Amino acid sequence: MENILLREKVADLQSYFACGGYRALKKALALKPAEVIEEVKKSGLRGRGGAGFPAGLKWSFIPKDAPGPRYLVCNADEGEPGTFKDRELMLKNPHALIEGMAIAAYAIGAETGYIYIRGEFTAECALLEREIASARAKGFIGRNILGSGINFELHLHRGAGAYICGEETALLESLEGFKGQPRLKPPFPAVKGLFASPTVINNVETLAAVPAILEKGGEWYAAIGTGKSTGTKLFSVSGPVNKPGVYELPLGVTFRDLLEKNCGGMREGTRLKAVIPGGSSTPVLTAEEAWAVKLDYESLATAGSMLGSGGVIVIEEGRCMVKLLQVLARFYHHESCGQCTPCREGCGWIEKLLNRLEAGRGTKKDIDTLVSVAEGMLGRTICPLADAMAMPVISFVKKFRSEFEAHAAGNYCPPDAPVKR
């Protein structure tokens, strides 16, 4: 099927418009806001940032009669290891995002929107800045959009290097100029979000799907994919495959098809060992489990993992799982915001245990401690960062326990072999 999001030659306003761009916005403005929300609900579109919450439902949580401003925020703080889809999408099809935001803003009654973009993405920032200006010059955003009397001002806001700001309430704190420490919920952002006003926060990929849904209808979108996982999804594939990259495929595609048909299979001389299917925080699958799995919200949940962000990390035979988990633990320890004790202490503890095991100084008891620390973190913090550390730990140890035991027995792994290309 034709791509909805990752399209070629639509990176500037003129070419996007020539391909029918901004027709969906015109169509949306002729509907009532509630009708726009209804269409998105019908599409079954779910949040593409990781949580998979239904987008239309999220929009409908904005109180109808709340006085004062409302805000729309795009989460472009892509930082989940293994995920690089939003960057590609913003470079290739920035106006799908801008148009999607204009439509979403109209639906929820927001006159101001912010794109919170990862600080390191300077080229993407410059491109978006330029394209937002062109859209404003043509009256697609700004004051009195297309003569409708509706206003929508869109600003770009650069982050400054903190993984935690991908969590939506940490993002709001950061956007207000504070440390990115997640907020307690409730109140949820729909009631009290940015600057204490009703706010919707959606991922880049979610918002970029909105124009096509408005243009072709929610039912059309819902017919793509599987029953509860509708539409297409961007999969970012990294690891030793022949063609790593971002692929747009209907939800429910098999991992086998993604790997063999799209990514050209495993690189010569390598064999599949394991897959982290949805970004580094999702539980790892063994090769056997991965070969059998379909990539959608329900199938991956049934397989004991998650679709997450769609960041598919492919791991080959010969890779030391203890070492890889150590790499992840160092990351989560570094990125824990320090607010909740189970996360702040737990991530550090896990990293220390793994450092010890990896250096050949660990014991069998350390392996049980790893799991018990991780289990003690699950669900006991304000935000899911602790879970994001705990889930890899629990799944790595459960599925590759013999490697951890070999480390504890002193047979620790040799340094990484040189990379074959």
Added chain:
Amino acid sequence: MAFKLSAEFKAKADKLCAKYPRRDAALIPLLHEVQKEQGFVAEEAMDELAALLGLPYARVKAVVTFYTMFNRAPVGKYHLQVCRNISCHMAGAPGLLNRLRDKLGIAEGETTKDGLFTLSAVECLGACGAAPVMQVNEEYFEKLDEAKLDALLEDLKHGRLPGRAR
């Protein structure tokens, strides 16, 4: 020597603050501006920004120290930031880091004596499909190997920072 934000900077600050209903929301964008001008965020700059936005110094310091992109000390002309997260790790990031340490004679977090290079190991840069990745100042260099890394270092030593290799 007292540090003062220029009139030009203050004019830019007013424009940035206007994007938000509260001026202090522009703190992070303003810190980016300071770093762009000065190369790092000095204590004096934190004082000045706090005064400009009517904030306590502690609030500014808390933000500067929370976010990894803000340098609190000068860095070299070229800031080499090697991603060491999972996909880059598997694609050979540890080897690249070792090579840089050897060739430059510095450890992570250090700057060469000539002030040319600062070396950092960083977490996921969001370009895992093109691993291993290194960011130099604001540019990404992707699919690196030792030969490409050596060539890039030579370019940089001669003051040439190639454009984004995409």
